[in-house]
Amino acid sequence: MVKKVLKFGGTSVGTTQRIHHVANIIKKEREIGNKIIAVVSAMAGKTNELLSYSKNIDENFEKRELDVLLSSGEQVTCSLLAGALMKLNIEAKSWLNWQIPILTEGEHTNSRIINININKIDEYLNKGVAVVPGFQGISKDGDITTIGRGGSDATAVAIAKIFKADTCEIYTDVDGVYSSDPNKIPVAKKIDKISYDEMLELSSVGAKVMQSSAVQTAMMYDIPLEVRSTFTDRKGTKIFSQENIDYSKSVTGVAYSKDDAKITLIGVEDKPGVAANIFEPLNKNQINVDMVIQNISSDQNTTDITFTIKRDDLVKTKEILKANNKIKYKNISHNDKVAKISIVGAGMVSTPGVTYRMFRGLADSNINILAISTSEIKLSVIIDEEKTLDAVKKLHTIFDLD
Ligand code: ADP
Ligand code: ASP
Ligand code: MG
Numbered sequence: 001m002v003k004k005v006l007k008f009g010g011t012s013v014g015t016t017q018r019i020h021h022v023a024n025i026i027k028k029e030r031e032i033g034n035k036i037i038a039v040v041s042a043m044a045g046k047t048n049e050l051l052s053y054s055k056n057i058d059e060n061f062e063k064r065e066l067d068v069l070l071s072s073g074e075q076v077t078c079s080l081l082a083g084a085l086m087k088l089n090i091e092a093k094s095w096l097n098w099q100i101p102i103l104t105e106g107e108h109t110n111s112r113i114i115n116i117n118i119n120k121i122d123e124y125l126n127k128g129v130a131v132v133p134g135f136q137g138i139s140k141d142g143d144i145t146t147i148g149r150g151g152s153d154a155t156a157v158a159i160a161k162i163f164k165a166d167t168c169e170i171y172t173d174v175d176g177v178y179s180s181d182p183n184k185i186p187v188a189k190k191i192d193k194i195s196y197d198e199m200l201e202l203s204s205v206g207a208k209v210m211q212s213s214a215v216q217t218a219m220m221y222d223i224p225l226e227v228r229s230t231f232t233d234r235k236g237t238k239i240f241s242q243e244n245i246d247y248s249k250s251v252t253g254v255a256y257s258k259d260d261a262k263i264t265l266i267g268v269e270d271k272p273g274v275a276a277n278i279f280e281p282l283n284k285n286q287i288n289v290d291m292v293i294q295n296i297s298s299d300q301n302t303t304d305i306t307f308t309i310k311r312d313d314l315v316k317t318k319e320i321l322k323a324n325n326k327i328k329y330k331n332i333s334h335n336d337k338v339a340k341i342s343i344v345g346a347g348m349v350s351t352p353g354v355t356y357r358m359f360r361g362l363a364d365s366n367i368n369i370l371a372i373s374t375s376e377i378k379l380s381v382i383i384d385e386e387k388t389l390d391a392v393k394k395l396h397t398i399f400d401l402d
Pocket of ligand 2: 009010041042047048073134135148150151152153364
C-alpha cells in the first residue's frame, strides 16, 4: 500500500465523460489498496473563459476578485470527480482550499503555497479518496488566492511534499516529456527519464508539460515525479535527481515561448551607473528583465541597450522608462513579435561547440538572432516570432533529436 498524489490536468477532466474515465483510473488504485489524493485542474479552456469574462467587465479586473473568479473552475471539477467516484462505489470527498486549508502568501494571481493542513485529509485517506482543487489557496487574511497559470502541478507537488506521498503522478494529454512539444514537432521523441535540472530549464523556457515552480519544489525536496497520459497505459517520463541519467546527447530538448518582448533604448549616455538607473525602477515594479545586450552606437559616445521582458509587462515597462528622469536616450523601440528558442541539456557542459552549432544551424535557415542568453545547461535566443517552428525543427534535427 502506497500513498499517491495523482494530478489530472484540464484536458484529462475536459468533459464529464473524461471525468468518469479519471474516476476509473483512481478506482484501480483504490482496489489495490493505495491511498489517493487527487488534484484536479479546471476543465480545459475554463480558466481562459473565466478570464475573458473578467476582461469584458474591465481590462484591468481587480486581482482579488479575479482570484475568486478563476478558482471556481477547479471547484467544479473537484465536485464532479468526487461524484463520479461515488457513482463507482468508491468513497470520496472534495475539499476546497479554505476547508483544508491550503495557505498561501504573495500577491493575488501569483501566490505561493506555504503550508497545507494535513490532519483531516490524512485521517480520511484510510477510508476514501480526497479530491483537492489545484491552482489555489487562501491567504492569511482568508482571501482566496491563485498561484499562477498551470499551477495545479505546483499544488500536486506541494501536497506530495507535505503529505509525504510515495509518488506524485502528473496525468496529462501527452504520454510524457518529449524532446520538443510533440503536438508541434511530430518527430519529437519521448524521454524516459530526465533530471530535475533539465526539466526545470525546459519548463521555464516554454515546455508547459510541467509548470516550472512545481519542478523547483520537487527538486528541492527530492520528490520523484512521473508525467504520464490519462488516455493510454504507456509508461511515462520519470523526473528525478541526476544519478542514473545518460548524458550521451549534448542536448536533451528544444523549447520555445512567445511570452517575451524586446525593448531597445537607443543613444543612451555611456557612463557608469546608467544601466543601474534603467533597471532599478523596473526591479521595484516587479518587472523581470531576462536578456540584456549593450552595444556602442555608431557615434561612439553613446550606447544602445536592448533587453527582454515578459510581453504582458510591455506597456508598464514603457511607462516606467518614459517616467524615469534619471536616464537620457534618443529613442525607444520595442518588438513584441518575437519568440524565445532554447536548447537544454546537461550534456552541454561536457560537449564543446554546442553554441556554434546552434548559431550555424539558425544562420543556415536564414534566421536572425536578436538576443542571446546562456546558463550552464541552457542556451536561448530571441528571434522573429514567425520563424519559431522553423528554428525549433532545425535545432531538433541538428542536435540529433528527431
Ligand atoms: P495539463 O492541462 O494536463 O496540465 P498542459 O497543456 O499544461 O496539460 O501540458 C501538456 C502540453 O504540453 C502538451 O499537450 C504539449 O502540447 C505541451 N508540451 C510542450 N512542450 C512539451 C514537451 N517537451 N513534452 C511534452 N509536452 C509538451
Ligand atoms: N486551471 C489553471 C490554468 O488553466 C491551472 C491549471 O490548469 O494547472 O492555468
Ligand atoms: Mg499544465
